[in-house]
Amino acid sequence: MKFVHLVIDNKFTENIFNTFGKISYIENFYVCLEKKCDYKFLKTVSQIILYERTKYIEHVNHCDYVFIHSLNTVHVKFILENPSLNYVWIGMGYDYYDLMQKDLYYTYSKKWLTSNKGIKARIKSIIGLNFFRRNNKRKAVSKIKYFAPVLFSEFCIVNKIFHSLEFLSWNYGMSASILAKNIKLSSTANSLLLGNSADPCNNHFEILLKLSELNFSGKIYIPLSYGNERYKNELLRDLAHLNLDIVPLVDYVSKDEYFNILKECKVVIMNHTRQQAGSNIAVMLSMGAKVYINSESPFYDFYLSEGAFVYDTKNIKDISFFETLDDELVDVNLAVVNRHFSSKAILDKTEKVCQVLMASDVV
Numbered sequence: 001m002k003f004v005h006l007v008i009d010n011k012f013t014e015n016i017f018n019t020f021g022k023i024s025y026i027e028n029f030y031v032c033l034e035k036k037c038d039y040k041f042l043k044t045v046s047q048i049i050l051y052e053r054t055k056y057i058e059h060v061n062h063c064d065y066v067f068i069h070s071l072n073t074v075h076v077k078f079i080l081e082n083p084s085l086n087y088v089w090i091g092m093g094y095d096y097y098d099l100m101q102k103d104l105y106y107t108y109s110k111k112w113l114t115s116n117k118g119i120k121a122r123i124k125s126i127i128g129l130n131f132f133r134r135n136n137k138r139k140a141v142s143k144i145k146y147f148a149p150v151l152f153s154e155f156c157i158v159n160k161i162f163h164s165l166e167f168l169s170w171n172y173g174m175s176a177s178i179l180a181k182n183i184k185l186s187s188t189a190n191s192l193l194l195g196n197s198a199d200p201c202n203n204h205f206e207i208l209l210k211l212s213e214l215n216f217s218g219k220i221y222i223p224l225s226y227g228n229e230r231y232k233n234e235l236l237r238d239l240a241h242l243n244l245d246i247v248p249l250v251d252y253v254s255k256d257e258y259f260n261i262l263k264e265c266k267v268v269i270m271n272h273t274r275q276q277a278g279s280n281i282a283v284m285l286s287m288g289a290k291v292y293i294n295s296e297s298p299f300y301d302f303y304l305s306e307g308a309f310v311y312d313t314k315n316i317k318d319i320s321f322f323e324t325l326d327d328e329l330v331d332v333n334l335a336v337v338n339r340h341f342s343s344k345a346i347l348d349k350t351e352k353v354c355q356v357l358m359a360s361d362v363v
Contacts, residue, residue, distance in 0.1 A: 001358055002027045004059050005067040006075055007048070009039050012092070015172040016069065019350040026354055029063070031056045033074045060085070065357055071095040071140065073133065079140040088357070089141070090170060091149035093275050098134065099141070100157050104274050108205035108238075109231075116230055141165075145360075148353070150275050153298045170353050173346030174279040175286075180343055185288045186263040191219040192322070193265040193284065196277035198227030203271040203294070204235060207313065212242045214319050221261055223249045265289060267322055271313050272297050282341045285310075285333040290325040292316060308336040 003020065007013045007030050020028050031049045032042060042048050049056045060066065060082070068075050068089045079087060097104070105113060141162055148168040149155050159165045192211075195202035204222065211220065224232045232250065239246055249261070268284045270277050273296040281299060285291055285308065293300040295312040303310045309329040315321070325333075339345060 001025065001065075001354070002059075002063040003029070003065050003067055004056070004063040005030045005069060006078065007032050007042075007069045008072065009034055009036065009042050010070075012069070012172045012174065013042065013048075015174060015176075015346075019173065019346055020354075022347060023350060023354050029056070029059045031059070033078060068144070071137065076133075076137050076140040079143050080136060083143045087144040088146040088148065088168065088353075089144045090172075091147060091154070093150055093154075096149060096154065096158055097274055099137070099161060100154070102274060104201050104272075106203040106206050106271075109200035109203055112200055112231060112234060138162075146357075150278060151298045151302055153301065154275060168353050168356065170349045171278075171341075171346070173341060173343065175282040175337075175341050176343040176346050178279075178283050179286050179338065179341060183259060183263070183283075183287055185266055189264050189266040189289075191221060191261075191264045191266070192216075193262065193268045193280075193289075194220055194222050195270065195272075196223055196280045198224040198229070198232035198235070199276075200228060200231050201272050201274060201276055203273070205238065207269055207271050207316070208239065208242055208244060208246075210316055212244055214316075216244065216319065216322070218245065218322065219264075220244055220246045221249060221265060222246060225249055225252050262287065266324055268292065269313060269316070270294065270297070270299075275299055282337045286337045288325060288330040288334075290323070291333075292321070303336065306336045306340070308333050 003026055005016055005020070005028060007016060009032060013030075016030070020026060029049065032039075049059070063085075065086045065088050066082075068079070068087055070092050071089055072095060079085075138161075142164065145164075145166060146168045147155055147158065147165040148170040149158065150171055152167060152169070155165070155167045159167075194207060195204050208220075224235070236248055236250075239248070253261075262284065265284070266288075267290045268281070269292045270281060271294050273294055275298045278299065281291055281293065281303075285303075290311065292311045292313045292315075293303070295301075295314060300310060300312065309325070309332060311321075
């Protein structure tokens with residue numbers, strides 16, 4: 001059986017090689033349709049076929065399935081130009097949340113987005129470009145048979161719109177290699193980690209206001225090394241008015257340095273209303289941190305349904321939220337994380353995906 005993977009230039013792509021590449025009876029080819037002057041994550045990947053059609057079209061025409069890793073505009077265009085191929089969509093979250101029409105932002109982020117809506121965005125809205133893009137995306141999804149979002153609950157929401165998708169359980173396993181190292185919190189851990197990026201979906205400010213009201217005196221690490229530069233700059237400006245010990249992580253640091261920081265964070269707060277920061281959550285749970293997740297996020301219900309001990313950001317009402325998690329609860333959380341996100345779990349999911357596709361009547 002032959003698979004063609006349409007990949008993008010991001011950190012997840014290496015995990016595709018590390019999982020599907022281990023299935024001996026599958027022949028995999030990897031194609032990047034993004035035409036860029038400089039590739040950040042694909043620079044040293046020799047097995048990637050770049051955007052020249054003459055180099056990849058033969059593989060596409062003779063494959064059993066095309067895997068769409070992120071349904072971006074380039075991949076939407078490809079599907080509409082090649083509607084008769086068999087497609088598997090590996091969702092990343094941001095590529096299907098526009099279909100779910102979920103409110104992602106709280107007051108501060110909404111205000112920032114309104115004030116920073118650029119001229120280009122306004123013009124696109126006026127001339128209807130966004131409508132045509134959404135319409136094309138819906139047409140593309142209608143050509144897809146299998147869909148593997150991050151969580152099954154998200155599949156249910158998206159499939160209420162299209163009714164024709166079939167669920168596959170697979171994810172990139174970004175946390176698998178970290179889980180294998182069995183890293184634990186420092187015995188002196190007494191800091192807090194807030195959010196995972198400079199994305200307004202993090203809804204940082206409302207949490208920081210609450211911590212300020214509680215007179216929280218611990219160190220607060222906020223990862224801001226990637227995301228929206230303007231949001232980051234304005235957030236940093238507004239944080240200066242709060243009486244908190246905030247350490248913004250604005251520059252990329254080495255993995256060792258980053259994990260030394262994480263080891264000091266006994267409490268983690270993720271205030272996204274969408275599924276986001278999945279690897280961060282899994283890793284911090286495995287390390288023994290007490291993790292607060294916005295109850296509007298699908299991750300909150302997912303972890304509760306699996307028996308994990310996670311907490312609602314809306315229940316941060318007094319300083320007791322900063323209590324250390326009991327060892328028994330840490331062990332339960334570690335078992336849940338390993339069951340779903342360890343290297344073995346990801347490889348088992350990959351094997352099952354291949355078996356399902358081999359048995360499918362579309363081949």
